[in-house]
Structures are given as C-alpha cells and as structure tokens.
Amino acid sequence: MAETAAKRVKTSPVTIGTHNGHFHADEALAVYMLRLLPTYQNSELIRTRDPALLATCHTVVDVGGEYDASANRYDHHQRTFNTTFPNRPTKLSSAGLVYMHFGKAIIAQQLGVAEDAEEVKVIWEKIYENFIEPVDANDNGISAYDPKGIAAAGLEKRFRDSGFTLGAMVSRLNPNWNDPVPSDPVEAQKAEDEKFLVASTRMGEEFSRDLDYYTRSWLPARDIVHKAYAKRLEYDPKGRVLVFDGLSVPWKDHLYTLEEQSGGAAEVLYVLYPEKPTPDAKWRVQAVPVSKDSFESRKPLPEAWRGIRDEKLDELTGIPGGVFVHAAGFIGGNKTFEGAKAMALKALDL
Incomplete structure (x- = not known):
C-alpha cells in the first residue's frame, strides 16, 4: 500500500x-x-x-x-x-x-x-x-x-x-x-x-x-437526516414533508444530496422541527430553499398567511395553535407538532 x-x-x-x-x-x-x-x-x-x-x-x-x-x-x-x-x-x-x-x-x-x-x-x-x-x-x-x-x-x-x-x-x-x-x-x-x-x-x-x-x-446530522428522509412518506404520500423528531439538525446539505441520489423523487417542500428538545416545545415549519444559499423558497408558505400571528393566524388557516408566519413566507410556527404538520399539509395545496 x-x-x-x-x-x-x-x-x-x-x-x-x-x-x-x-x-x-x-x-x-x-x-x-x-x-x-x-x-x-x-x-x-x-x-x-x-x-x-x-x-x-x-x-x-x-x-x-x-x-x-x-x-x-x-x-x-x-x-x-x-x-x-x-x-x-x-x-x-x-x-x-x-x-x-x-x-x-x-x-x-x-x-x-x-x-x-x-x-x-x-x-x-x-x-x-x-x-x-x-x-x-x-x-x-x-x-x-x-x-x-x-x-x-x-x-x-x-x-x-x-x-x-x-x-x-x-x-x-x-x-x-x-x-x-x-x-x-x-x-x-x-x-x-x-x-x-x-x-x-x-x-x-x-x-x-x-x-x-x-x-x-x-457528520452526526447525516444519519438523522437520512432516517427522516426515509420516513417522509408517513406524512405526505408524495414525500414533500420532512419531520425531525426531538431536535433540529443541519439538514440542507444532506437533503439536497439525498434528493440528487433519489433520481426523480418529489422534492421536499417543508421541513418540520421543534424549537428545542423538550416535550412542550413549539414547532417550526420551514420552506426548503431552492438551493443551500438561496433566499428563494421552493414553495413559500401561502401569501395570505404571511406576517400574521397568533389568533388571527388561527382564524385564517383554520388550524389552532398558530404562532406566526414570516412576512417572507420562508418559515412559520405552531404551538404543537400536529398544528405544524397541519399547516404544512394545507400549504401544499395552496
């Protein structure tokens, strides 16, 4: 050698x-x-x-x-x-x-x-x-x-x-x-x-x-992203929603690599993760950027939700527990995982 x-x-x-x-x-x-x-x-x-x-x-x-x-x-x-x-x-x-x-x-x-x-x-x-x-x-x-x-x-x-x-x-x-x-x-x-x-x-x-x-x-995040990617069909039949249970990790690099290797699978549009690793943590819904360093999202959260918070957001989405949606539409939040998931799934069709 x-x-x-x-x-x-x-x-x-x-x-x-x-x-x-x-x-x-x-x-x-x-x-x-x-x-x-x-x-x-x-x-x-x-x-x-x-x-x-x-x-x-x-x-x-x-x-x-x-x-x-x-x-x-x-x-x-x-x-x-x-x-x-x-x-x-x-x-x-x-x-x-x-x-x-x-x-x-x-x-x-x-x-x-x-x-x-x-x-x-x-x-x-x-x-x-x-x-x-x-x-x-x-x-x-x-x-x-x-x-x-x-x-x-x-x-x-x-x-x-x-x-x-x-x-x-x-x-x-x-x-x-x-x-x-x-x-x-x-x-x-x-x-x-x-x-x-x-x-x-x-x-x-x-x-x-x-x-x-x-x-x-x-490197430790790679295995976590791979496992989440393998489970994505549990949340959306087309695999457009990725969920991290318990904690968030640096996911963008690994996601783009996995998508490239998957050869034709639907792109992930939203990533869900808790704000902190505790049972009572609020959850985030983040739109996936078109590329790692881009400010442009593949599918921003609906325009009508942007800049809206709390009860007004609940009324608009019909989903309880809303916290906010950023004015640029790249991220939003809900008090629970179920609420964040419902926001992501509803956003897919809007």
Whole structure:
C-alpha cells in the first residue's frame, strides 16, 4: 500500500519554507494546516525566495517552482501546472495542494479514526468544496461566475459588498505601503513574518471552525437526516414533508444530496422541527430553499398567511395553535407538532 504524505515526512527538526514579501490566503492556510499535524507542530518557518535557503527546507509551499509531493514541494506557479482536486474543476493553489495531500490525515486525527475510513473521505471532499476551493480560485484569479456570461446578461451588482473574502481579509493584514520599516533587513523580515503569522492564525481559525463543524455537527446530522428522509412518506404520500423528531439538525446539505441520489423523487417542500428538545416545545415549519444559499423558497408558505400571528393566524388557516408566519413566507410556527404538520399539509395545496 502506498504511503500517505503524512507518513513520508521525516522526524524533527522540520522546516517549512514559503516566500517572503506580500503574503496571501493560500500559503497562510497551507502553513497552518501543516502545523496541525504532529510532525510539523513545532516546525520552523522560513520566508524567503532564496533557492539556496529553500533547498534546506523540509517542506516548501507556494514558492520554488516545483510540485513534487514525494519531495514535499507544493508550488503551483509553474507554467505547466494544472492539477485539480479529484472531481473538481478549479486549479489548486498551495492551500489546495497541501489539503489534497494532508487533509485526510488532519480529518482522521480530528475524528480519531484511520485515514481510509469512509467518513474521512466524505468530510475531505466536503471541506474542499465549501472552504478550500474558494481559496484556490481566489489565488488563481478564477471567478465564481463566468465574467463574459455576466456581461452578456447585463447583470450589475445592486450594492458594493466590499469584496470581503478570506483572500481580502488576509490582504488587509499585509503591511501598508507607508508603514515604517526597520532599517536592519533581519528586523524588517522579522516584522513581516510576524504579520504573516497573524494571517496564518486567522485563516487557521476559520479552517478549524469548518473542520470542527463538519466532524462534530455535520457528520452526526447525516444519519438523522437520512432516517427522516426515509420516513417522509408517513406524512405526505408524495414525500414533500420532512419531520425531525426531538431536535433540529443541519439538514440542507444532506437533503439536497439525498434528493440528487433519489433520481426523480418529489422534492421536499417543508421541513418540520421543534424549537428545542423538550416535550412542550413549539414547532417550526420551514420552506426548503431552492438551493443551500438561496433566499428563494421552493414553495413559500401561502401569501395570505404571511406576517400574521397568533389568533388571527388561527382564524385564517383554520388550524389552532398558530404562532406566526414570516412576512417572507420562508418559515412559520405552531404551538404543537400536529398544528405544524397541519399547516404544512394545507400549504401544499395552496
């Protein structure tokens, strides 16, 4: 069996090399991810473009003009470089390269399982698509949407969003053009390196939050969503209502995956869940968005119910226990499960 990248690295002392000067989100994250692993935990960081110094480093990221995992070289700036993550279209940055080779070891360490465990692969792919790929795209100048397609459609932004991405956040942590610089080159590099470490830590905090979410929350929720999906025909003959008994979990990602795999089954339109895991909890009726990040619902709650509360809602729906329906129609509530179910079933026909 081929050795993993994590097993190839040598014992301490280990030195990580990357370039000095203006730093970016990809190498800031790459360094942080490596340092999550025991071999790199106490590693020394050298930021330089000197080939002789880089040659002394155990691992080099984002500089050096070489991608060779067997030699722990992870640069992506070569003219011939076109490597992508498995089944994804975006060219990798140094963050993507390090994650592709070391991500499974990081996830397995977090879960306390072997690298070849099925759940490791599932999370490895999910974190890439949801966190690492945008970093790769940003560093390689790849837009989320085709600029020519946007121009052809005549689409314009409704407001300025300040370009607040992880890449923009790291860019702002670089020294300003008019910041004072120590006259001693050694002290100047030390000051720049300290700012880089701030950026690396900041990127790492976001990565670790994602890692924690997918291993401790998202993964345990998967089984619960699968069980609820299997029972959906108990509430509606077409399976358009999903019910979570006892508690709500992060369900959107898992639901869309299940629907895609079901091949032609009716889409779920409403999800029912209690506000808290107690017998007297009120229940929510949430309309399923057309996509994970969309504000548009597949079937919003009826327009006539929107913005109505309490007794007035009861009178309008003919269902006792109404609490509210949001003015946008994406969510509503009832004091009981039976009331929430009745609201969802009635909304299906309106």
